[in-house]
Structures are given as structure tokens and as C-alpha cells.
Amino acid sequence: MKQLLNTLYVMTQGAYLSLDHETVRIEVGGELKLQVPLHHLGSIVTLGNVMISPFFLGKCGEDGRAVVILDRNGRFKCRMVGKTTGNVLLRQEQYKAVQNEAKCIAIAAAMTAGKVKNARNVLMRSAREADTPEEELRLRKSAEVQAQALFHLKSPRDTDHVRGLEGEAAAAYFDVFQLMMKPGERESLPMNGRNRRPPLDPVNALISFLYTLILNDCISGLEGVGLDPQMGFLHVPRPGRPSLALDLMEEFRAFLGDRLAITLINRKQVTIEHFEPRPGGAVYLNEKGRKEVVAAYQKRKQEEVEHPLLVEKTPIGLLPHLQARLLARHLRGDLESYVPYVHG
Numbered sequence: 001m002k003q004l005l006n007t008l009y010v011m012t013q014g015a016y017l018s019l020d021h022e023t024v025r026i027e028v029g030g031e032l033k034l035q036v037p038l039h040h041l042g043s044i045v046t047l048g049n050v051m052i053s054p055f056f057l058g059k060c061g062e063d064g065r066a067v068v069i070l071d072r073n074g075r076f077k078c079r080m081v082g083k084t085t086g087n088v089l090l091r092q093e094q095y096k097a098v099q100n101e102a103k104c105i106a107i108a109a110a111m112t113a114g115k116v117k118n119a120r121n122v123l124m125r126s127a128r129e130a131d132t133p134e135e136e137l138r139l140r141k142s143a144e145v146q147a148q149a150l151f152h153l154k155s156p157r158d159t160d161h162v163r164g165l166e167g168e169a170a171a172a173y174f175d176v177f178q179l180m181m182k183p184g185e186r187e188s189l190p191m192n193g194r195n196r197r198p199p200l201d202p203v204n205a206l207i208s209f210l211y212t213l214i215l216n217d218c219i220s221g222l223e224g225v226g227l228d229p230q231m232g233f234l235h236v237p238r239p240g241r242p243s244l245a246l247d248l249m250e251e252f253r254a255f256l257g258d259r260l261a262i263t264l265i266n267r268k269q270v271t272i273e274h275f276e277p278r279p280g281g282a283v284y285l286n287e288k289g290r291k292e293v294v295a296a297y298q299k300r301k302q303e304e305v306e307h308p309l310l311v312e313k314t315p316i317g318l319l320p321h322l323q324a325r326l327l328a329r330h331l332r333g334d335l336e337s338y339v340p341y342v343h344g
Contacts, residue, residue, distance in 0.1 A: 006040055007216075009294045011047045011287060013072075019056040041065060043220055045213075047290060048072035066223070068216050073198075073284040074209040079216075081223065090226045093331040094244075098231055105159055107330075107338050108234040108247070112166045113153045114340025115250035119173050120146035121343060122254045126180040126262075135179045145172035162234065166250075170194070177203070177258075182266045189265060189272060198282035202275040203261070205283045206293065210257040211249070213297050214320075218245040218252070221320030225328045248323060255343035256316065260300055269296065309339050 008024070010017065016027045024041070026034040038059070043066040046052070052067065060067050061082035069077045097103045123143040130136035149169040156162045174194040178186050181203075191203035199205040219242050222229045232243025234250065264270040274289025285293060301317030314322060323341050330338040 007043045007045055007298070008036060008041050009045045009047070009298075010050050011290055011294070013049045013287075014051075015046075016051045016053070017044070017046075017056055018053040019059050024056060038063065038065070043068065043216070045070065045216060047074060066216075066220055070212065072287075073278075074212045074290065076212060076215075079219065087226050090328055090332065091228050093333075094227055094231055097331055098233060098237075101158070104233050105156055105162065107327075108159050108162045109153045109156045110338045110340050111234055111247050111250050112162050113150055114342055115166065115253060116146045116149050116153070116169045117340075117342045118251065119169065119254040119258075120150070122180070122259055123173065123176070130179070131183060138176050139179055142172045142176045145169055159234065166234075173254075180262050185265050185268075198278070198280070198284070200281050200283060202272060202283055203265070205275060205285055206261045206264070206270060206289075207257060209285055209290065209293060210261055210297065211253065213294070214252050214257055215242065215245055215249050217301075217317070218242075218248040218320045218324075221322075221324040222248065224321055225324045227324060227328060227331075248320060248327070251323065251340045251342075252319065256300070260296060264293065264296055305343065308342060308344070 010026060012026075012028055012033070014028055015033070018025045018027070020035065022038050023035050024038060024044075025032060026036075044052075044060065045068045047070045049072075050069075057067060057080060059065075061080065064082050067080045069079070071077055097107065120143050123139050123146065127136045127139035127143065130139060146169050149165045152165050153162065156165070177194075178191050181189070189202045191201050194207075195201070195204050196208050199208045219229045222245055227244060229242040229245040230240075231237055232245075232247045235241070235243040235246040237243045261270075270289060270292055274285055274292060275283055276286045277283055301315060303316050304313045305316055305319075306312065307314050307319075307322060309326070310322065319341055326335065327338055329335045
């Protein structure tokens with residue numbers, strides 16, 4: 001079992017990170033604000049104007065500790081890691097699987113099925129808690145679209161068919177997304193379907209930010225077992241695109257990203273005051289909002305769930321690593337098929 005290490009998020013503009021023996025010093029304006037032992041940290045994520053000393057970067061690379069740089073809005077800029085690790089034979093099997101049409105379709109369908117099952121579970125839970133019979137009916141109809149997609153995913157024709165089924169299920173899911181929010185919050189935080197690059201409303205800004213955090217954890221999980229995060233099965237590989245990490249993230253979007261967003265909204269932990277509009281109609285979380293969301297995300301990762309395949313309790317933060325291991329075992333031939341994570 002891999003130890004669940006913390007991710008250090010640095011969001012204070014003008015902060016400076018440096019190495020002090022086996023600790024990281026965080027200074028703002030020359031004043032020490034925080035000092036953390038390195039052995040407590042699995043990765044570092046900075047947002048915006050945050051400076052890092054070359055010696056600290058070198059230490060992180062030497063230890064295999066990733067440093068991720070995002071802009072102030074949470075959009076990915078770059079990721080720095082040390083030497084490539086992992087079994088080269090495993091990566092060879094990964095590349096062979098991508099070229100094997102039948103295997104590629106099977107893995108893509110399994111990951112998509114995991115996403116759709118988790119989305120359906122979120123919808124059914126919200127339907128049971130719906131305020132009116134009409135809203136319950138709409139949520140259950142969307143859940144039925146997910147069920148139909150799952151049925152067809154059992155025998156997909158090709159990866160384009162898998163992507164089509166995923167697209168139809170996602171459209172039905174986001175069509176009723178606001179119904180999972182309390183009526184009062186729908187008025188203060190309106191949402192018009194799913195939009196991104198850039199997000200055009202507060203809810204989409206919140207979801208996109210959470211997806212960025214999840215994607216970083218999926219990249220770390222894949223790199224930790226020696227897989228290439230850029231060579232995917234569902235998402236088409238493109239230069240600089242972590243396609244396999246995007247594949248793996250599908251299983252975590254609904255139960256981790258979306259469900260956490262809904263909880264934060266319904267509990268008024270995130271309100272309209274946590275967002276700011278930008279030129280061109282874009283909307284992003286402000287600094288206060290980012291801090292609130294990151295704190296909630298880190299807390300959520302510490303919660304334990306029972307893994308349905310391993311039948312043992314595990315922190316949510318370890319799930320990307322465990323799923324990456326299951327994928328690696330399948331690619332090596334130790335598992336007949338890849339089994340996605342489904343949150344009950």
C-alpha cells in the first residue's frame with residue numbers, strides 16, 4: 001500500500017519556495033509563512049505568481065516529487081518531474097495495447113462505463129432527495145439515459161462508438177445538473193449546461209477547477225506505477241495532452257468532482273462571492289474561492305471508502321494510484337480485464 005502523502009497547494013501571490021535542509025520554506029515579502037518537512041509531501045502545486053528556487057526544484061526532481069504549475073484560474077501550465085521511472089516493459093505493453101484495436105476498445109469502454117455508472121449513482125441519489133416529483137422524474141430520466149449507455153457499452157463497435165455513448169450520457173447528465181443544487185442556490189449560481197475553455201458561469205468554473213485537481217492526481221498515479229500518462233485509449237493522443245490521465249479521470253469526475261461541487265454549493269461553502277468575471281464572459285474562482293475548494297478537496301481525499309474489487313478500506317486520495325495499478329496488471333496480462341472504480 002502506497003502511503004497517502006499530502007499535496008501542498010501554494011496560492012498566495014508573490015510567495016517564494018526554497019529548500020531548507022529537508023524542509024520547504026514558504027516566504028512572502030521576505031517573511032516566513034510556513035515550513036513543511038519534505039517527507040510529508042507527495043507533490044507541490046502552485047497557482048499564479050509563485051516563485052520556486054532552482055535548488056528546491058532539483059530536490060523535488062531527485063526525490064520523484066512532482067511540481068505542478070497552474071495559472072491563477074487553475075488552468076494547467078506545466079508539470080516538472082525527475083528522471084523517467086517505471087518498467088520500460090510495462091510501457092511497451094501499454095503502447096502495444098493502444099495499437100490492438102480490440103484491447104483498446106475494451107479498456108476505453110470499461111473506463112467510460114465506470115464514469116457513467118458513477119454519474120448514474122449521483123443522479124439516483126439526488127432523485128431520492130429531490131424537492132418535487134417533477135424534479136425527481138427528470139433526474140430519473142437522466143439516470144435512465146446513463147443505464148442505456150451502460151447497456152450499449154457492453155458491446156461497443158469501436159472507440160468512436162464509445163465516445164458517442166459517453167457524449168450522449170454526459171449531455172443528459174449536465175442537462176439536469178442544476179436540479180441537484182438546492183433551489184435557492186440555483187438562482188444565485190445559474191448554470192447553462194456544461195461549458196469550458198473558458199467556463200462561462202460559476203458552477204462550470206467550480207467543476208473545471210476540481211477536474212484540474214483530480215487530473216493532477218491521476219497523472220501522479222499513472223507515473224507512480226510506470227505508465228505513460230500521454231498514451232491513452234479513450235482520449236486521442238496529442239502532443240502535450242495527458243490522454244491516459246484524462247481516461248482515468250473519467251471514473252472520478254462524478255463522485256469526486258461533481259458531488260463535491262454540489263455539496264460545497266448546497267452547504268453555502270462556495271457562493272457567488274467566491275467568483276470573479278473576466279473579459280469575454282469568462283468566470284473563475286477568486287483566491288478566496290480557490291482556498292475554500294482546495295481545503296475541501298484535500299479533506300475529501302482523506303475519507304475512506306471500500307474498494308469493490310480489493311474489498312478493503314482505502315483513502316479516496318489513493319484511488320487513482322490503485323486504479324493505475326489495476327490497469328498496469330491488466331496490461332501485463334495478470335488481470336483478464338480492466339475493472340473501473342465504481343462508487344456505491
